[in-house]
Amino acid sequence: MNLFRSTAVVLALTTGLLAMPAQAETVTQNASGDPTYTVEAPPAFAMIGDLVVARPLLIGATLVGAVAFVVSLPFTALGGNVKEAGQALVGDPAREAFVRCLGCTTSQKPY
Incomplete structure (x- = not known):
């Protein structure tokens, strides 16, 4: 892969991983994430x-x-x-x- 595609993939994965805790924090009902x-x-x-x-x-x-x-x-x-x-x-x-x-x-x- 060329440099542009590699950079775009890394940037997309990093952005997705950084946004994951914020989504989990607003969606879950408790600290463990399991409603049980x-x-x-x-x-x-x-x-x-x-x-x-x-x-x-x-x-x-x-x-x-x-x-x-x-x-x-x-x-x-x-x-x-x-x-x-x-x-x-x-x-x-x-x-x-x-x-x-x-x-x-x-x-x-x-x-």
Whole structure:
């Protein structure tokens, strides 16, 4: 093939590949692209990743937040925001670690 045809083919393929994510983003109903998997029924790989990676990190964040809460308790008591500090440092990570459904990105129920 000559140089013009080769360049035209490469340009057409590159343009088509670059436009593909934009089309997929507007057409699909969820992140996986399969309408079977929704927020209420996440795929198996999301559940496994959540179980192996996210939950241990969230439990660790809850423990570190509890220690930070106890250390900062005198200062937060003087400031009058003990409840807010407890919620931010201990409550939120604990809720995400223990209440959130396996594989979901955020907790479904507002607490």
